[in-house]
Amino acid sequence: MTDDDALAERLAELEAIPVWDTRKLSKEMGGPRAVAHVWRWDLLRPEFSAAIKTKLAGPGTERRVILLHNPGLPKSYAAATHTLNGALQMILPGEIAPAHRHSYAALRFVLEGSGAFTVVNGVRVDMDPFDLLLTPAMFWHSHTHVGTEPMVWFDGLDTPFVTYMQADAFELHDSRSLEPHNESAREAHDFGNTGMLAGRQRTMSANSPQLIYKWSVARVSIERAISAGSIDPFDGAVFEYVNPHTGGHVMPTMACYAQGFASGFHSLARRRTSSSVCVVVKGRGATIIDGKRYEWTEKDVIAEPASAWCEYVAYEPSMMFRLSDQPLLEPFGLLRVEDHPDGRQSS
Numbered sequence: 611m612t613d614d615d616a617l618a619e620r621l622a623e624l625e626a627i628p629v630w631d632t633r634k635l636s637k638e639m640g641g642p643r644a645v646a647h648v649w650r651w652d653l654l655r656p657e658f659s660a661a662i663k664t665k666l667a668g669p670g671t672e673r674r675v676i677l678l679h680n681p682g683l684p685k686s687y688a689a690a691t692h693t694l695n696g697a698l699q700m701i702l703p704g705e706i707a708p709a710h711r712h713s714y715a716a717l718r719f720v721l722e723g724s725g726a727f728t729v730v731n732g733v734r735v736d737m738d739p740f741d742l743l744l745t746p747a748m749f750w751h752s753h754t755h756v757g758t759e760p761m762v763w764f765d766g767l768d769t770p771f772v773t774y775m776q777a778d779a780f781e782l783h784d785s786r787s788l789e790p791h792n793e794s795a796r797e798a799h800d801f802g803n804t805g806m807l808a809g810r811q812r813t814m815s816a817n818s819p820q821l822i823y824k825w826s827v828a829r830v831s832i833e834r835a836i837s838a839g840s841i842d843p844f845d846g847a848v849f850e851y852v853n854p855h856t857g858g859h860v861m862p863t864m865a866c867y868a869q870g871f872a873s874g875f876h877s878l879a880r881r882r883t884s885s886s887v888c889v890v891v892k893g894r895g896a897t898i899i900d901g902k903r904y905e906w907t908e909k910d911v912i913a914e915p916a917s918a919w920c921e922y923v924a925y926e927p928s929m930m931f932r933l934s935d936q937p938l939l940e941p942f943g944l945l946r947v948e949d950h951p952d953g954r955q956s957s
């Protein structure tokens with residue numbers, strides 16, 4: 611045994627680590643790294659049909675959820691990136707997901723079906739395809755499906771971050787489903803589409819008071835921007851869903867964007883210290899991530915790891931929803947954005 615090894619061994623016994631043993635340290639520090647990945651809708655959707663037919667079908671299967679696991683992370687993370695959890699959830703006609711709340715902030719992005727509603731803190735929120743719904747941390751919520759076809763949505767949560775901070779909390783409500791005490795959620799037209807706000811007292815909450823963002827509004831905004839040539843060279847026609855009272859992100863831990871690309875659009879490459887999960891609404895294209903092309907089509911989900919070079923290519927007119935952990939980084943000056951020195955990656 612060398613003197614170095616003997617010293618390292620003695621320090622290990624004292625639960626201390628020699629910082630000069632950097633080869634070992636750099637490998638172990640920072641934990642596992644998420645990788646780029648595409649979860650394909652055409653492969654995952656049939657698995658729901660199979661799941662319904664199993665013994666898991668029927669009462670007690672309120673949580674028919676398929677978690678999206680990033681292959682770069684341990685299975686125990688069950689996460690799409692190191693900070694964001696992504697899942698597909700199916701709810702069948704007549705089903706109720708029991709009322710509960712948790713310290714995880716969550717959002718739903720509807721992929722298929724209509725007729726289900728979520729009650730969030732007493733507000734009834736009806737869901738149509740590609741609508742975005744917010745269930746901020748510790749807001750009571752339940753889901754009820756009164757439609758005729760199965761509904762599927764994408765769930766996005768900040769679970770890995772909250773768990774890392776050891777701030778997990780989960781409670782079931784005494785009553786199974788929540789009765790709405792407001793018949794419908796406030797939508798965009800309540801919040802300054804006209805440049806005016808109704809004369810209610812304005813709270814400056816870190817959570818958006820608007821709990822639903824209709825896709826019909828996002829789609830028109832994207833189409834207008836593309837027609838007007840108002841295109842960001844990195845993100846295409848891009849809009850952020852915002853808290854209408856503050857102009858800030860919709861929730862303190864997650865930011866949401868809608869993006870659109872004309873057919874043939876090929877963006878410049880950029881990398882950010884934030885990570886993202888994208889859900890394709892329509893079209894067909896690819897995201898080039900760290901030099902590798904990841905092809906996608908409708909309802910596919912794509913993981914963009916932190917600090918990976920990303921550029922978008924649209925083979926046909928395309929739109930996507932992007933969920934980002936950017937708000938986690940900003941308060942600490944940790945969000946860094948870098949444009950590729952050559953414009954695009956070589957791939």
Ligand SMILES: [Fe+2]
Pocket residue numbers: 710711712716751
């Ligand atoms: Fe929940």
